[in-house]
Amino acid sequence: GQNIDQPTEMTATEGAIVQINCTYQTSGFNGLFWYQQHAGEAPTFLSYNVLDGLEEKGRFSSFLSRSKGYSYLLLKELQMKDSASYLCAVDQTGANNLFFGTGTRLTVIP
Amino acid sequence: SAVISQKPSRDICQRGTSLTIQCQVDSQVTMMFWYRQQPGQSLTLIATANQGSEATYESGFVIDKFPISRPNLTFSTLTVSNMSPEDSSIYLCSVGIQGSGYTFGSGTRLTVV
Numbered sequence: 001g002q003n004i005d006q007p008t009e010m011t012a013t014e015g016a017i018v019q020i021n022c023t024y025q026t027s028g029f030n031g032l033f034w035y036q037q038h039a040g041e042a043p044t045f046l047s048y049n050v051l052d053g054l055e056e057k058g059r060f061s062s063f064l065s066r067s068k069g070y071s072y073l074l075l076k077e078l079q080m081k082d083s084a085s086y087l088c089a090v091d092q093t094g095a096n097n098l099f100f101g102t103g104t105r106l107t108v109i110p
Numbered sequence: 111s112a113v114i115s116q117k118p119s120r121d122i123c124q125r126g127t128s129l130t131i132q133c134q135v136d137s138q139v140t141m142m143f144w145y146r147q148q149p150g151q152s153l154t155l156i157a158t159a160n161q162g163s164e165a166t167y168e169s170g171f172v173i174d175k176f177p178i179s180r181p182n183l184t185f186s187t188l189t190v191s192n193m194s195p196e197d198s199s200i201y202l203c204s205v206g207i208q209g210s211g212y213t214f215g216s217g218t219r220l221t222v223v
């Protein structure tokens with residue numbers, strides 16, 4: 001079956017580092033996306049991994065291990081505006097669309 | 111990346127009625143999708159809108175309930191038919207562009223009363 005698992009909620013302190021994990025089992029794999037979604041808004045693209053390893057983009061980094069079916073999103077120097085839901089999504093081979101995890105709601109506290 | 115204009119941004123509708131949501135893209139795209147996001151949940155794919163042929167629906171979604179049009183490569187509509195309160199959700203269109211990933215419209219927040 002197909003499944004993407006993420007923690008439902010996380011809380012972290014402003015200025016700290018937080019890691020949001022995502023494990024997946026899908027029928028085919030063409031890459032993994034991370035999206036940020038603020039309440040009441042559409043998802044916005046954060047990162048894309050197709051090869052194993054770490055992709056760094058400013059305060060955000062994303063890691064992928066295809067053999068383990070595992071990814072994480074790392075947020076550094078947390079800011080209050082980072083409070084949002086973070087969605088892990090897999091681009092499945094042949095499907096040409098995204099299969100989403102349930103999302104992780106991150107709350108950043110002072 | 112593509113710019114997507116989706117409307118209406120929100121609506122409150124009576125049960126039993128239908129609402130058509132429009133999605134306009136600023137460039138021609140092959141892949142266009144419609145998602146539903148129920149309150150507090152993640153995105154679920156409703157269907158892939160195919161230009162020139164019938165949409166491809168995911169399990170649990172049917173054409174009679176969610177008819178989709180795709181008259182050209184820049185435009186699509188999703189209709190939510192015979193609405194009930196359970197259809198209250200955010201509906202999002204999305205486009206996929208090779209090498210650029212997937213972009214989402216701003217969403218339509220539907221409340222059925």
